Amino acid sequence: MKVFLAGATGAIGKRLVPLLVNAGHKVTGTTRHPGKAESIRLAGGTSVVVNAFSAREVLEAVQRAEPDVIIHQLTAIPASFNLRRFDEEFALTNQLRSEGTDHLLAAARAVGCRRFIAQSYAGWPYARAGAWIKVEEDPLLTSPEPKIRQTFQAILHVERAVLEERSFEGFMLRYGSFYGPGTSLGQGGSSLRT
8 A cells, every 4th residue: 555654754653654664555754854854765665855834745745656545644843842832832733733734635635545544632632521531522622721722723623624524534543642752751851851
C-alpha cells in the first residue's frame, strides 16, 4: 500500500516510518526541514520537503506519491513550552490542524485517496461531566478556558473536517500526552525541569 505520511519527522512520524516500511508499505514522508529529510530516507521512506501551508506544494507532493492512505501527523509542538500561554505556544500546531488539514484533504480528494487518518487530542477536550474514563461518544467541552480556546477550535476543526468527509474513509486518533525524547515530558523538556 502507498502511504503519504505528513509530518514524518515528528514524535510519532519518525517512529511510524520504519514500522510502515517494515510492514511492506511504500512510504512517502514529509518534513518542513531539509536537514531532516535524510532521516526519512534512512528509515526506508521517500522524503519530500513540503510547506504544509502551501496548497500547491501539498497537492504536488500528494500527486507524485499517489497514496492509497494519507496519515496526518503534522504538528509543531515545542519540546519546551509555557502552559500559561497555551494558545500562543500551540499557534503553529493550530494552524497545521486547520489550514494544513484543509490542504491535505483537498489533495486527498484530488488523487482519489481511499483513507485519511489524522491525529487529535484526548487529554483535556472532554466535558467535565460523567465518568473519569471517557469514550469517543462522550461530549466535548462547550466553553473551554480562554487560554485554550484557539487550540480547542483547531482540534474540533481537524476532527470535523476529516470525519465529515465523504470522498474517502476518515479516521481520527485521539492521542494522550506523549513522553520521551523530543517531547515536553522527555529529558530537557519543559515539564521535567526542576
